[in-house]
Amino acid sequence: MASGDIESLHTGEKIIIGGLVVQILFFSVFLVTSVTFHRRAIRYSTARVQQNLYIWQKHLYALYGGSTLILVRSVFRLIEYAQGNDGYIISHEVFLYIFDSVLMLATMVIFAIIHPSEVTALDGGSRGKAVKNVVHVYQMH
Numbered sequence: 739m740a741s742g743d744i745e746s747l748h749t750g751e752k753i754i755i756g757g758l759v760v761q762i763l764f765f766s767v768f769l770v771t772s773v774t775f776h777r778r779a780i781r782y783s784t785a786r787v788q789q790n791l792y793i794w795q796k797h798l799y800a801l802y803g804g805s806t807l808i809l810v811r812s813v814f815r816l817i818e819y820a821q822g823n824d825g826y827i828i829s830h831e832v833f834l835y836i837f838d839s840v841l842m843l844a845t846m847v848i849f850a851i852i853h854p855s856e857v858t859a860l861d862g863g864s865r866g867k868a869v870k871n872v873v874h875v876y877q878m879h
Contacts (some may be wrong), residue, residue: 744797751819758816765812769805789859800852811841824878 776798779787788796814837818827827833859868 743761746822752821755816755819758812758819762809762812762816763810769802769809772801772805793860794851797854797857800848804848807841807845807848811837814838814841822825 775794779794783791814827814833816860818825818833823826853869856868
């Protein structure tokens with residue numbers, strides 16, 4: 739795309755659009771797999787899972803929230819590239835701030851507050867230490 743040739747530009751746009759479609763498809767499969775895992779974990783849970791069910795569900799809901807925000811961003815990027823270099827979205831900067839920056843900031847905030855280290859600590863990893871509310875490190879019981 740950087741060569742300046744119009745044919746290369748169109749080829750690059752098609753490659754990006756194809757990559758975004760593949761990303762959206764695989765990310766959707768990931769979300770379906772996550773929901774299937776969640777349902778089965780509740781339905782066929784062991785005593786160990788039942789003991790920490792709140793923690794697992796909290797992290798799965800954080801995963802759903804972050805994944806949904808990333809999926810929305812990917813769809814936005816697909817639409818942006820599909821419209822081309824003279825499209826409405828690319829020519830209005832406000833869409834970039836809303837559908838790119840704000841969504842990624844929200845995703846980072848979700849995972850900073852509900853930090854995945856709790857799940858690792860439940861399995862005995864990191865010597866049972868987890869991060870809570872961005873900066874507080876505590877010992878899991």
